[in-house]
Amino acid sequence: MVGRPKKEYPPLFEPLYINIEDRREELLEIIPVLCPECRSAVVGPCGTHKRKGRRVQYYQCKNPACLFNKTHNTARQFALTTSGGVKEVLDCMLGKMTKEIMKGKISQSAIAEKYGVSDALICYLRSKIEKTISDLQGLKNLVVELTNDTAVAADETFIRINGVPFYIIMFTGYTTHKILGIKVSKTRNEKDIREVFEEANRNIKLPIKIVTADAWGATQTMSKNLMRNITLVIHKHKKPYDKAVIWHIDYEKKKRITTKIGVKTDFFKKWGKKEYFYLVNEDDLSVSISKKRGRPKGVKNGQGKQRKNPKPKMKRRRKGLFKVFDRGKRGYAKIDLFHKTLKLAKDVLPAVAAAIRETQDLFWHKSISNNLAENINSVIETRVHLTGPKTPEVLEQRLRAYIIYRNNPEILGITIVPHLFSPKILFNEWNNSGIKRLFQLNENWGKKNQTDMSVN
Numbered sequence: 001m002v003g004r005p006k007k008e009y010p011p012l013f014e015p016l017y018i019n020i021e022d023r024r025e026e027l028l029e030i031i032p033v034l035c036p037e038c039r040s041a042v043v044g045p046c047g048t049h050k051r052k053g054r055r056v057q058y059y060q061c062k063n064p065a066c067l068f069n070k071t072h073n074t075a076r077q078f079a080l081t082t083s084g085g086v087k088e089v090l091d092c093m094l095g096k097m098t099k100e101i102m103k104g105k106i107s108q109s110a111i112a113e114k115y116g117v118s119d120a121l122i123c124y125l126r127s128k129i130e131k132t133i134s135d136l137q138g139l140k141n142l143v144v145e146l147t148n149d150t151a152v153a154a155d156e157t158f159i160r161i162n163g164v165p166f167y168i169i170m171f172t173g174y175t176t177h178k179i180l181g182i183k184v185s186k187t188r189n190e191k192d193i194r195e196v197f198e199e200a201n202r203n204i205k206l207p208i209k210i211v212t213a214d215a216w217g218a219t220q221t222m223s224k225n226l227m228r229n230i231t232l233v234i235h236k237h238k239k240p241y242d243k244a245v246i247w248h249i250d251y252e253k254k255k256r257i258t259t260k261i262g263v264k265t266d267f268f269k270k271w272g273k274k275e276y277f278y279l280v281n282e283d284d285l286s287v288s289i290s291k292k293r294g295r296p297k298g299v300k301n302g303q304g305k306q307r308k309n310p311k312p313k314m315k316r317r318r319k320g321l322f323k324v325f326d327r328g329k330r331g332y333a334k335i336d337l338f339h340k341t342l343k344l345a346k347d348v349l350p351a352v353a354a355a356i357r358e359t360q361d362l363f364w365h366k367s368i369s370n371n372l373a374e375n376i377n378s379v380i381e382t383r384v385h386l387t388g389p390k391t392p393e394v395l396e397q398r399l400r401a402y403i404i405y406r407n408n409p410e411i412l413g414i415t416i417v418p419h420l421f422s423p424k425i426l427f428n429e430w431n432n433s434g435i436k437r438l439f440q441l442n443e444n445w446g447k448k449n450q451t452d453m454s455v456n
């Protein structure tokens with residue numbers, strides 16, 4: 001290339017028109033022509049193409065460093081509507097809409113109104129985003145990387161869809177506030193809760209050490225049947241919410257030792273002398289009390305069903321989760337204002353001390369509560385009531401896509417968004433006043449490009 005003068009490509013500015021309903025055109029803005037691939041202003045015209053009965057000017061990227069050239073034989077060609085400048089505005093708008101859709105704080109139609117697009121487009125965009133997440137990541141893994149959580153909050157939200165009740169069971173990590181396990185189910189028995197617990201356990205580096213939950217019996221049964229050490233903090237889910245019970249479950253040879261501690265919810269909140277109550281229960285695990293299945297030998301159908309002297313029915317004692325406050329031994333802890341520590345008596349039971357220390361880590365200077373999941377619940381509920389088929393499976397899939405986005409917003413970076421939509425679809429949407437709105441909403445765009453161009 002000796003002797004031949006290098007061709008100069010001064011920046012091009014072209015008017016961008018939009019179509020009005022009565023086939024008139026309105027000037028939207030004068031925009032710089034940029035390559036959609038490398039966003040360079042080094043571009044040149046390259047002829048016209050016939051489009052819908054009129055000729056449309058095309059451009060070609062002249063930037064020798066354009067990455068498009070590495071994978072293609074000819075440089076990138078484009079029209080003004082597909083040029084870098086317009087693409088940037090669209091990308092930015094899609095990014096904003098994506099965030100708003102996934103946050104779910106305002107309704108679908110409110111988002112549509114805000115951006116001057118149809119409800120259908122928002123709906124379509126959401127299904128595209130959910131599909132993208134599912135393709136990227138699969139819906140099995142709620143987190144991209146295992147988290148550092150060791151404490152989790154268990155929560156079951158009750159919802160009604162078309163009159164049918166469902167539970168959304170969720171485990172949320174205390175350190176990261178990420179949702180680590182979820183299940184949508186018609187039941188919330190031990191098996192359901194165990195499933196979510198195991199999912200949460202797979203999503204963290206170390207095994208779950210402490211679970212906080214409301215006073216739902218299945219969570220307690222699950223914790224007992226884990227057959228490993230665990231601390232369970234149980235909150236009352238009825239007023240007054242002034243008491244909590246901590247279970248420290250431990251194993252010794254063939255015994256399960258459950259140390260139950262009753263505290264007021266403000267136990268860790270302020271300094272002073274604090275009272276607690278404790279009880280130790282031991283379950284002998286070597287004695288199997290499982291019933292034999294089937295009918296006893298030698299008994300035919302109908303035989304042996306009636307007893308002459310039926311045993312008097314045992315009066316079932318109330319489970320009385322909070323009976324530890326009446327029957328337990330009393331102990332004291334002191335929240336030391338000066339040292340900012342919690343002091344226990346020297347002869348305190350090790351299990352009691354361990355349970356209090358673990359709970360202290362979560363609720364120091366706070367009242368003991370299970371409200372970690374509450375914020376998330378309200379968002380989840382609005383998402384549940386969005387349109388679409390409503391079976392537990394479908395619902396769970398949608399919630400999983402949302403949770404993955406919420407846990408790992410970085411996976412849906414702006415680079416993914418442009419592939420969801422061609423500018424054409426959006427131009428159809430924004431054909432009328434909408435597109436003007438789009439440029440207005442995107443305040444920074446004009447300024448940014450002005451400064452970019454003045455540097456050149």
Ligand SMILES: [Zn+2]
Nearest residue numbers: 035038061066
């Ligand atoms: Zn280029």
